[in-house]
Ligand SMILES: [Zn+2]
């Protein structure tokens with residue numbers, strides 16, 4: 001016999017939890033997930049200041065080829081003057097914002113075990129994906145891999161967490177791109193050439209990978225010079241990938257040409 005006690009108890013549990021949650025919020029207002037100081041003012045879990053900082057770095061126009069800030073009047077056929085002569089192996093990029101203000105702080109915390117920021121980071125990445133030029137041109141999301149040793153000590157790959165939260169009607173996640181060399185940490189001041197050398201030959205695809213003739217979207221948290229994304233895209237194309245795009249939370253190094 002079918003009964004409905006669960007529906008009643010679920011309704012009751014939800015109502016009680018809403019009342020208790022509402023009371024709790026009144027008595028002990030939730031603190032901002034970014035600064036931890038001010039009370040949450042928006043539905044995002046952030047205070048007004050952090051939300052404002054976030055929207056300021058996420059609202060600028062950017063070049064769909066390299067991801068840097070660009071005025072729509074300067075881009076020619078979607079390519080900005082900064083990247084016209086660069087060797088870029090990926091076919092397009094989407095970003096949530098510039099690596100500055102509260103977005104920079106949140107990404108650093110997200111990489112350092114602050115998983116409560118995960119839902120905001122996923123929401124930002126997903127918004128960038130939905131408004132990208134290549135949304136309907138993806139077969140696989142491929143998180144930029146960490147070397148197993150770094151992954152082991154950190155406990156998670158932040159790019160995989162981002163990829164897992166993306167909404168798409170058909171694309172699947174593949175982890176068949178691997179990092180075979182544990183590259184040095186890349187300080188912000190490292191030159192473009194030094195970064196490229198640091199990651200050269202650092203990636204490979206697994207035996208029986210699914211990439212031949214497919215369209216890939218790499219997922220990462222930060223693009224600085226693009227050396228890592230470039231090397232990943234090169235490896236995937238050598239494995240037969242048709243197209244490789246990049247989705248990142250933020251783009252740093254605006255002046256690195
Ligand atoms: Zn805040």
Ligand SMILES: [Zn+2]
Pocket residue numbers: 063064065066067068079080081082083084
């Ligand atoms: Zn550009």
